Amino acid sequence: MKKSIYTAGFIIFLFIMFSSSVEAQARKEYGAPLGTYEGDQGVKIVSFSKNWTSQEKLKSIYDELLKNFHGEELNFLSTIYIYPDSPDGVAGNYFEDYDINSEGKYVYKKGRYIEIFNGDQYKDVSQLAWVLSHEYGHHFTLYYLLTKENKHFNQWEQTKYAKIRGLTNYKEVEYYSVNDTGYIHKWDVAEIAAEDYVQLFGSPTAKKSVDYKDVKERVEQNIKDYYYSTDSFNLLPQENLSIPLAADVPGLYLYWLRMAGYTTVEPTLPTKPTLTIKKVGEIMPGYPQYEISWEPISDGKNYEYTLISYPVDDNHFPRPVKTVVTGEPMRAYIGSAVSRNKDTNNLILDDQYKGEYYFRLFIKDPKGFMFSTEPIKFKFEEISKKPLYLMTDVPDHHWAKEAITTVVDHDIAKGYEDGSFKPENKVTKAEFMTMLIRSTDHKLTKKNNEDHWFVKQGYFDAAKKMKLVSEADYGTNFSKLKYDDTLTRDEMAAMVGNFLKYLGYTNSVGQNFNFSDAKNIQHKKELGIAFYYSILSGYPDRTFRPSGKVTRAEAAAIITKLLKLTGG
Structure with a gap:
């Protein structure tokens, strides 16, 4: 008598165990169940999760189970346990058990059961539908392999399944046992069979699709990125993309169906589209955009097309490109896109394609069968691009919009990685002097043995040569100059005046400023120069x-005035 545990999850491990008794049994460490439901087919749903306690919610799991194709094998399943967490780090387990009679025939035993983990993370049956279907796939495929072919998965090379599926063509395929090392889940024959079941016989909920948007739509709708989950059947119909999808294998659907005592028509597509990729241009220098297009299937039926991509050397986690349906334009855009609408002002999205990628379509037909086109390879050209600072938080009506755009375009000031400029943030002494220096063609001498960027990159030496700061203000050897302290307007006046003097602009107005707080101004001479050339002014x-304190927007406005004055 043998007991095996099949497990499923995002990172999945499979264990094989031997036991003398494997009737359905709950894990003792979880105590008493919080809810139990028994359906009319005799299968019990037993929950230890706080999210699954009511009869209504437990019945929804039972109903979802029955939406997966099933036959006589259902009579051998007794219980589905729902646990709140995952002590083994997996999404689900299936427990098999069978005898071998005197004639050498496998005899499947009743009382089989499934464990579904992470119940506290699921609020709706749709979130666990794929795991449930996958675990039931273990039950379905092993039952018919044992009872109809008299073969176990440890004899997979001798099965009709392996022949039809073409599994002997792949040296990586194996059946996991307690003696195996270097186990690779996606090449485990039992896992391949369970995923085949989901694709061919799984419920519509287990095979639901995500409506993916391409780069143009994502930038308009401010969708940053997509992440794989078991809700994404149309992104990853099966874990192993190195072998054909189940519906693309002739005879595979009918093989399992006939073993269950049924027959019907083989699922096929009349034609498979061919993908075309072309570069349509650059939304700005160094930021290209590409269009991928294909012809629709024209047989009067409605199809769903999901375009995916992955690097040529790694197909583990495909990247979704776009989902379209019959009647919509059969094209998608990748690369870079930019939006200038009022909500996402100047937001850019860059998909960062580098090197060689495969692109392929997953096509779902009206019955839910998923097919794949042949992958096409495309090599993206190496393009040098500079960082983009798009001022997503500087709307068109902002008073300093033009000035901020100017200093960013001239590489005098930079934004932040999230695309913002943060115009109301305060400027430090080091930042403002750096902006002044960058507005000239002054050559920097780096000092790699220094820690602070202002000194290390040579800006402090430049500031001293330009006499932007003096020891009279900041002490011997500038001991009182704190680079990261916020810049005051008085200090700004001193730096701007000294900067103008360095450039040869020395005219000034009288020192009797008509300011009510003039007595508090320390650098009147430098302020006079800045006033004369209309670089600085007071308040109404x-x-x-x-x-x-000086803001980033104010600093940008001052630098822009200096550029206009000097023609820099």
């Missing part, structure tokens, strides 16, 4: 506010 209430 006749104040200068020398101790006020």
